[in-house]
Amino acid sequence: MRFPATSIALLTAALTGCTALPNAGPDPRAVETQAAVKVTSAKSKAVGIDYALVDLNKAVLNFVAETKATSLAGGFGGGRGGPPSLPLGVGDVVQVAVFESQAGGLFIPADAGSRPGNYVSLPQQTIERDGTISVPYAGRVRAAGRPVEQIQSEIEDLLANRAIEPQVLITKISSRSAQVAVLGDVRSPAKIELTEAGERVLDVISEAGGLSAPGAETYVTLQRSGRSGTIQYDHLVATPVENIYVAPGDTILVDRERRTYLAFGASGLNGRFDFEDSDLTLGEALGKAGGLLDSRADPAQVLLYRVVGKEFLSKLGVDVSRFTTATVPVIFRANLRDPAAFFAVQKFPMQDKDILYVSNSDSVELIKFLDVVNSVTSTASGVTSDAVSTRDAVRDLTR
Incomplete structure (x- = not known):
């Protein structure tokens, strides 16, 4: 059945000007005309993003x-060579032992005789906020930021004129300054105490219980001295050079990104x-x-x-x-x-x-249009005249 030009014109007017067709929401024209303020793009209504x-x-x-792939080794280094040194720091608990070559000296009484282990262990102490520890007859000695061997040597020099060939041994009981925080999507977030053996990124994640999320969706971020670097966990595992040594004060953030x-x-x-x-x-x-x-x-x-x-x-x-x-x-x-x-x-x-x-497909769009045309041009009485069909449809839609 062919549609006269007048019928097509009336049909088009009905379809474009009527709001009686099925709709799941407000009419677009009503949305635009009732807006208090309109912020629109160009006349073409294009978004304006070049692609x-x-x-x-x-x-x-x-x-x-x-x-x-992002890199930790490239930003921080530490993938090769030995582990970083761990000097003493504020908050560390240490114990100082002083050995003398024979009894009758400053720390070993005369009646003790000459025996193996002529030494005295001083009480455990925490390195103070000013970074010092106290040693009898040697006074306060700066300890924070210095290696143990250097502090031992200084105390020996300070006691040399009073003790008999003094030898000093400092034992680190616990370390508060050489710790790494492991947070995020691990099973047991915690502060991990570092040792002189050296711990790498995967070591401290393991000590925190390992991942609680799929490795393919997990990213590891290392924060150090105001800098940060992020790497995908699977890439970290597959690339040993990226598994760098951690340093005191580092923060490891393990984050799942779905x-x-x-x-x-x-x-x-x-x-x-x-x-x-x-x-x-x-x-x-x-x-x-x-x-x-x-x-x-x-x-x-x-x-x-x-x-x-x-x-x-x-x-x-x-x-x-x-x-x-x-x-x-x-x-x-x-x-x-x-x-x-x-x-x-x-x-x-x-x-x-x-x-x-x-x-x-184009055929689907055509079928959509023909379905609308068919719903408009069909009438309950089955009138076959194009003009009558269009007139009835327009009348029904505009009631």
Whole structure:
């Protein structure tokens, strides 16, 4: 059945000017006209974000898998060589023992005789806020920030004129200054006391009970002296040079960042999906979202939205001079009508916060329009005249 021009004009007016069609919310025109203040974009109503459209092919796969992994060793060092020294510090508890070569000296009474272990152990003491400890007949000795051997030598010199060939031994009972705080998604957050053996990042995480979240979604941040560096946990485990020594006063933050992506359009399921404890490819992400709907999807228009570094597009030979920022919004398009594209989507890695959109086919959009046309031009009485049908439809819709 053909529609006269007058009927089409009336139909168009009815469809564009009527608010009686089914709607799940307020009419868009009402939203705009009733707003007290309107902040709108350009006349074209465009968002105004420049983006690049990249078709998924073999050349793209050569570069898309390249990711810049963050580094701890590069920012802090400490991955090679020995562990850091642990000088005494404020709050440490120490015990000082003084040995003399024979009895009758300053600390060993004369009646003790010559015996192995002519020594006296002084009471345990905490290094004061001023960084000193007290030794009888030697006075207050600065200890904080100095290695044990240096302090022992100074006390021996101070006692040399009173004791008989004094030898001093300082034992660290507990260390408050050489500790590392491990916080976040570990089973037992705690302050870990460091030893002269040297502890690395994974050592202190292990002492805190290990991870309480999947390693693939966990990031480790090291804070030291106002600086910080972050690394993905799995990369830390797989790269021994990144497992650097920790130092007194460090803070280790273990943080889980749930990796998710969004799926919209003509996929079997719409919504937010978790990567869970594994990496995903584009093909796996499509499968997780229910695949493509045969009745709606256009296989040639599978779109992935992502923000990438400008250097990525430069490697593809794209002129990026019009983009003023270091990152560029990119839409990757996969044409699944091409059989080879199924191999490509299985190699294309998904990233956290990607947006996957499956477009409707043109035939679906046409069917939508024809459904509306049919609902307007059909009448209960079955009148076949085009003019009468259109008139009745307009009358019904405008009541």
